[in-house]
Amino acid sequence: MRILVTNDDGIAAPGIRALVEVAREFGEVVVVAPDSPQSAQGHAITISEPIRLHQVEVIPGVETYECTGTPVDCVKLAKHVVLKDQQIDLCLSGINHGSNASINIIYSGTMSAAMEASIEGIPSIGFSLLDYSWDADFEPAKTVVRQVIRKVLEHGINGCNLLNVNIPKIPEAEIKGIRICRQAEANWKEDFMEAKDPRGQKYYWLTGEFVKSDVAPDTDLWALDNGYVSVVPSGHDLTVHQAIAGLKKLENNF
Amino acid sequence: MRILVTNDDGIAAPGIRALVEVAREFGEVVVVAPDSPQSAQGHAITISEPIRLHQVEVIPGVETYECTGTPVDCVKLAKHVVLKDQQIDLCLSGINHGSNASINIIYSGTMSAAMEASIEGIPSIGFSLLDYSWDADFEPAKTVVRQVIRKVLEHGINGCNLLNVNIPKIPEAEIKGIRICRQAEANWKEDFMEAKDPRGQKYYWLTGEFVKSDVAPDTDLWALDNGYVSVVPSGHDLTVHQAIAGLKKLENNF
Numbered sequence: 001m002r003i004l005v006t007n008d009d010g011i012a013a014p015g016i017r018a019l020v021e022v023a024r025e026f027g028e029v030v031v032v033a034p035d036s037p038q039s040a041q042g043h044a045i046t047i048s049e050p051i052r053l054h055q056v057e058v059i060p061g062v063e064t065y066e067c068t069g070t071p072v073d074c075v076k077l078a079k080h081v082v083l084k085d086q087q088i089d090l091c092l093s094g095i096n097h098g099s100n101a102s103i104n105i106i107y108s109g110t111m112s113a114a115m116e117a118s119i120e121g122i123p124s125i126g127f128s129l130l131d132y133s134w135d136a137d138f139e140p141a142k143t144v145v146r147q148v149i150r151k152v153l154e155h156g157i158n159g160c161n162l163l164n165v166n167i168p169k170i171p172e173a174e175i176k177g178i179r180i181c182r183q184a185e186a187n188w189k190e191d192f193m194e195a196k197d198p199r200g201q202k203y204y205w206l207t208g209e210f211v212k213s214d215v216a217p218d219t220d221l222w223a224l225d226n227g228y229v230s231v232v233p234s235g236h237d238l239t240v241h242q243a244i245a246g247l248k249k250l251e252n253n254f
Numbered sequence: 255m256r257i258l259v260t261n262d263d264g265i266a267a268p269g270i271r272a273l274v275e276v277a278r279e280f281g282e283v284v285v286v287a288p289d290s291p292q293s294a295q296g297h298a299i300t301i302s303e304p305i306r307l308h309q310v311e312v313i314p315g316v317e318t319y320e321c322t323g324t325p326v327d328c329v330k331l332a333k334h335v336v337l338k339d340q341q342i343d344l345c346l347s348g349i350n351h352g353s354n355a356s357i358n359i360i361y362s363g364t365m366s367a368a369m370e371a372s373i374e375g376i377p378s379i380g381f382s383l384l385d386y387s388w389d390a391d392f393e394p395a396k397t398v399v400r401q402v403i404r405k406v407l408e409h410g411i412n413g414c415n416l417l418n419v420n421i422p423k424i425p426e427a428e429i430k431g432i433r434i435c436r437q438a439e440a441n442w443k444e445d446f447m448e449a450k451d452p453r454g455q456k457y458y459w460l461t462g463e464f465v466k467s468d469v470a471p472d473t474d475l476w477a478l479d480n481g482y483v484s485v486v487p488s489g490h491d492l493t494v495h496q497a498i499a500g501l502k503k504l505e506n507n508f
Contacts, residue, residue, distance in 0.1 A: 043366075044361075103373065157504075178506050190334060192334055202307075235494040238486075242413065247409075250402070251431065
């Protein structure tokens, strides 16, 4: 089995090493990841400038490449350049340093990379640990990753090609289990820090607080708050199908 | 009525001028747009560096700002810094130079900006013309924009806060009307141009061809191919709800 591993925190992040360690137990691993942190890059791709790709010896014994592009670029480069359109059986993205539950899936480079692979027909799983620290303890997360991959290989993820897996920041013994959930509604209550640079020019820096407005028991936020690993089957169809009929009144003929 | 206008092609693009010209017929317009083209930036936000924001005199008589950030950053800056959390009644994004139908909504900065506003509770419409040229003729598109805004103000877009409007590249007299659609399945068949820079270092440049795999009569691609303006009610819930029940077998207790 050929497994592509990527992330958005960059090739040097501890989270991707933890993911590679587990992935190697299941098959041949190829890593293509950004050469620097690319958090919150969403589904950005690089179309207006060239991308550099270099093979590096960062993870011993694993074929590894870094590139100057976004997480989604990494998946495209992996498929078309590094693997020359050979089959990829599974794409794993992460382990992200920080939550990608709820609305965060929209902003996340980690989840966008996994989604890009899923659009290409590759079963994909994004893993995130609810700990933004670079020194986060990934040992409990590794156990979760191993269990999720085992179960996916055993049962398949038919009807869905992409899983958004978030792991609570609690000791392994306190993790209650895995829950299949829907994405909770939420938003970021944001503001901008306003300051002046050394030349006296004003700048703004995004700051914000995550606001949970929906913690029903079938949501990922509820699962994570209650000691469960959340797994949300996810896709790329943004159509609000239930709104179509009601909007037919907007139709007209010119 | 206060209308926020943004785009991803940048403040100097002819498409945003066309949109502002129509928007002014409906209310007070504030423009916050990127200072350079930001196509395919998806839902990227700038979190690791400062953003600059400047008031500019680009569109006579309209309060206009350019910023160094992404299209989504523009919406956040507009809401929190420029308008200091005053009410925004409508957000219009575009008119994009090129299609954002089907899967392109995922990559589009134009649609991500509109989606960001919709997440904040602002009714939002993204407009795109199927003409990538900088010199595209936006006159037929302006008629479409006017009609869509009128109909939205008349009927509302209840049950959905975001419309993805794409306009075929045909003379105004040949536009048959407006169709409410679902997002068609499709993908990009991609490759990378490989070349060497002046210093002999290899680089890659993304290239690709859009492959339509789904042109059923209820899709946006069908509407556009048949002379209609496509309107897709869109959202930010990526959950594949119909897959949840079948995946319950992945649940376990640790």
